[in-house]
Amino acid sequence: MGFLDIKDVTKSYGSMKVLHQVDIIVEEGEFLVLVGPSGCGKSTLLNMIAGLEGISAGEIAIRGRRMNEVHPARRNIAMVFQSYALYPNMTVKQNIAFGLEMHGVPKPEREKAIAAVADLLQITPLLNRKPGQLSGGQRQRVAMGRALVREPDVFLFDEPLSNLDAKLRVDMRTEIKKLHQKLGTTIVYVTHDQIEAMTLSTRIAVMYQGHVQQLGTPKEIYDRPANTFVAGFMGSPSMNLFPATITIENGLPAARVSLASGHQATVPFRPGSDLGAHDGREIVLGIRPEAITDLDGADRKSNAVHTLETTVEVTEPAGSDTFVVSQLGGVEVVGRFRADVDVKAGDRFPFAINMDKAVVFDPSTEQRIG
């Protein structure tokens, strides 16, 4: 049993199921991110943990105590909303104090707690202002202060950064991470931004169409995606997925890929791969852009780098890297080259492919098989 148990939790509206038996155990101090496209059920799940939506089936427990029938105010949770949801008629101080006041905390203790939180978040000079007089970043801090001051068991964040501009979002992201490292609180965080998910979390649950597609550490999710949805959703640019066939070459399993020229090329899988048993099987090969590079940019520690010469279609210089678009298996494939590599559209160019990082999916079930 963990700190926050989500056991076979299902949500349905009438006959329509929006969450299908979600099963997640969160340990104390974990930073769990629920990530997925809009409508995947992540916010619904968060609202169910908060008690703002009922649980159709299954159980949610915090510290071993069943929460299904417990009022939101008595679950000892705090929530930061996407719109911040600061009470517009109250000052910052009253906003932060409101929850404590409602829970009957005496005034001197309230004052002390507010001062401490304001100090932590550096909002002491703002305490007597109204939310309307604050900038987006300041409102964000106040919203976090309101959550922190309660010292809850679990913090719930509902897309807290999506109303901020790009620069501020990155700053606040770092700040939330620092705060988590400093306070060691248990956090469940909802976002549709896969970079937020990767950078903040200790574990990620990737959700789609009401199902948890994969639950794991950021590294597991990134390197060993459970299916093609997770592979395509996490990472930017997303993982290249293209059709290939398994063959045996020199006694070792390899992937045969058709090139734009009409020829076919074979690239061996990483040593020790057990895909040899699937000789002749059609697969979807998944390779991240950073595993398709120019020769000198390839990972030197990898012993499975193979070259493939093919035609460059488009180059997209991004400053730090240059993204090079080509074709493999009849679909567009993006490679991440070093910025100063001299490559032009129309060139035939050797691509270095790091098969160490390649993953293999079944084309019909879309599940990873290797």
Add this chain to the structure above:
Amino acid sequence: MSATVVAGAQSVGGERSNARWGRWGLYAVLILFAFYYLLPLYVMLVNSLKPLAEIQAGAMMALPRTWTAEPWLQAWSSAQVGVEPTGLRPYFLNSFMMVTPAVIISTILGALNGYVLTKWQFRGATVVFGLLLFGCFIPFQIVLIPMARMLGLMGIAGTVSGLVFVHVVYGIGFSTLYFRNYYAQFPTELVRAAQIDGAGFFTIFRRIMLPSSGPIIVVCVIWQFTNIWNDFLFGASFADFDSQPMTVALNNLVSSSTGVKEYNVHFAGAIMAALPTLLVYVVAGRYFVRGLMAGSVKG
């Protein structure tokens, strides 16, 4: 090239003078209409300040030759209203005793209804709202007889409380409509945040919703005050002599004069009856427009 530019400039100048004439025309029409609308008020005001003899001499439009406040004093405290020479004063008070609680109660109930209909949605909420809305458009005449029966059963027939009840019932439809539409724009996340903070149903209403409802409260109060104050039908149907509102008393004043028709007193009485609604609009009118617009603009 330059020739066309000059020609263009001339035509712009022509347009400008056209626009000026258009503007003058606009003002002329506006002034005409303002005059047209203000004329009755002028007639009432001027004649309420004349001795009766001047009116009988046929000088309706002229300013008074001798100014007198006597008609106002008579209308207020000694004119014959119905059978008693009480003036309009007691009925003016009746109207206030009816309007004040009726406005307050219907506004509070409307606010509560709007709060529940938007933030505590229940199965069938839309149907309930639809029915309330339908209530706004039921003609007064239809409810007269059932309402009379209801008031009789409740034992408040012919009293000010009875009138308050009638107006509250009739007012709930509109006040609910106002508050529901206003609260529909109010972010639901605030209510959820307050729930997590531990606030209950009424605490959220009092501490979160009401402090942000200023504009719509003003709209609702003006609307209800004007309607209830100006109501004649319910007052005439459900009130006794000692509980009649101002509008009914004014009618009695005008129709019950024994010998001569004292037009100057009637004019003074009519202005008195109209004054409170005018005053409310002048004091709170600018908030009225702001409140009506509040729904369309996000704060």
